Amino acid sequence: MMEVCDRLPCAFAILEPDGLVSFANAAFRTLFNLSSHPGLGGPDLSRVASGAVRSLKSLDGRILPVNPVTFGGGRTLVLVEDKSSSSPAEMTERRDALTGLANRVVLKEQIVTALTGPEPDGTETALLLLDLDRFKAVNDTLGHPIGDKLLCRVVDRLRATVRKTDLVARLGGDEFAILQRSPKQPEAAKALAQRLVDLIGRTYLVDDHILNIGVSIGVAFPPNDGNDPDRLLKSADLALYRAKEEGRGRFRFFEQEMDARAQARRTLELDLRRAFALRQFEVYYQAQMSLHDKQVVGFEALARWRHPQRGMVSPAAFIPVAEEIGLISQIGEWVLLTACREAASWPGNQRIAVNLSPMQFGKAGLVETVAAALATSGLPPERLELEITESVLLDDTAGTLAILHQLRSLGIRIAMDDFGTGYSSLGYLRSFPFDKVKIDQSFIRDMPTDGDSAAIVKAIIGLGISLGISTTAEGVETEEQLNRLRAEGCTDIQGYLLSKPVPASDLAAIFNRSTHP
Ligand SMILES: Nc1nc2c(ncn2[C@@H]2O[C@H](COP(=O)(O)O[C@H]3[C@@H](O)[C@H](n4cnc5c(=O)[nH]c(N)nc54)O[C@@H]3COP(=O)(O)O)[C@@H](O)[C@H]2O)c(=O)[nH]1
DSSP, X not given: OHHHHHTSSSEEEEEOTTSOEEEEOHHHHHHHTOOSSTTSSSOOOHHHHHTSOOXXXXXXXXXXXXXXXXXXXXXXXXXXXOTTSOOHHHHHHXXXXXXXXXXXXXXXXXXXXXXXXXXXXXXXXXXXXXXEESHHHHHHHHOHHHHHHHHHHHHHXXXXXXXXXXXXXXXXXXXXXXXEEETTTTHHHHHHHHHHHHHHTSOEEXXXXXEOOXXXXXXXXXTTTXXXXXXXXXXXXXXXXXXXXXXXXXXXXXXXXXXXXXXXXXXXXXXXXXXXXXXXXEEEEEEEEETTTOOEEEEEEEEEXXXXXXXXXXHHHHHXXXXXXXXXXXXXXXXXXXXXXXXXXXXXXXXXXXXXXXXHHXXXXXXXXXXXXXXXXXOOGGGEEEEEOTHHHHSSHHHHHHHHHHHXXXXXXXXXXXXXXXXXXXXXXXXXXXXXEEEOHHHHHHTTTOHHHXXXXXXXXXXXXXXXXXXEEOOOOSHHXXXXXXXXXXOEEESTTTOOOEEGGGHHHHHHHHHOO
């Protein structure tokens, strides 16, 4: 009886007909300081049983309404309404079900306490916001049960790292927070963050799986970095975002300029979402010339965003944002269709090269989208070249290769862009029969002055010759670069020496130049 009752979600007692307590549950005993032996002290409840008293004063001075219900044998059940008490139901609401850690509600309460400022002994609080790196990949590839076990192992390490006076909370998914109390802030927060980065980043063995994840951490201090829980959490989140931006597996303290940057970034996002509807995107075309006969053999389609206030926004600035907010597929599809339509209207049979973002591979229907662009525009497939970067092949290589083969079977060409800048350029050349490699412009730029760059360019061109793959040097700006590339056997060039990217309306001049060099 006692065990079950102690788990009931309210305080209650049973009174005998004479008003004596014959039973009280733990919540009731705590509220009114009753001994665990009923009948041995506490408030006089005889007037409660008679209905003359409808409220009782608790040990901590609160006046709590009581509900007497008479039942068999003249006994009375007294129920106490204590909305602030930690009943078991509310307990579950304050704890994370998987890990048993405190949840966001508890964290915010404790932040409010911390906001009162340093304690007399100089103790100050730091908020550390943690986000696990690469956890999603574990969950997605090995399933949620393994993901859950890994989370529990992470929590073991968190608990082992903090002090008893610190609070560890789980905010959801793979996001955790620590409120660290120390008289030696900010040094203590710095030391804890560094320890966590080291410890969480060590290998885990979960059900025979060797797992490697990491953690990124943002740190904020109340009240300077936020004088309410939401503001403080936001500051820590901005610092966390910066830590991730800088390469993950590290920590950053909040700085005011992060706020300004986040505002600017939010405005850019909003403008970018509107840009499509407002038809602010354009496609520019940059010529590619064959070094064999100096003819323009193709053009690369490059997205441009003409912003009414900012002017022309570089794709280097907006493509990564479009990728993050999931807009890149829409932009990429539009560029593809626009470029195919444009190329289909050209007088010659020059190729059109279109960039594909790694995100477009993650979205179903890429092959169908490309086939539809060809069908709608009437462009022969052999005139379309899709440029991908190595990052496309980093994730789900088997799935990506299957898509590449399907695209190839449509009759289009596949080029490897920015060759030489990735982790395993040569390996990727073995994994798929690319039609072309584009030598990254950084090597071309440094080629005249840097022996290593010159050697890399020479090696890539040599590789292309042996594998029967054409090579396009990007970013060619000088005659000297052109002559060296020709001497090495490079097949094509692209760069300002030939032409900058131009709008479709300026292409006629390039076609004429090509016909009458
Ligand atoms: N997924 C998509 N990515 C796109 C799309 N359109 C562009 N991009 C990518 O954005 C990056 C920046 O592009 P951009 O500013 O257009 O720069 C290109 C050229 O203008 C520049 N270039 C060309 N020649 C020279 C030169 O002689 N000197 C010099 N300093 N820069 C030069 O190089 C960029 C072309 O790069 P690449 O694509 O690697 O051939 C860029 O990564 C684009 O790929 C899009 O529609 N989708």
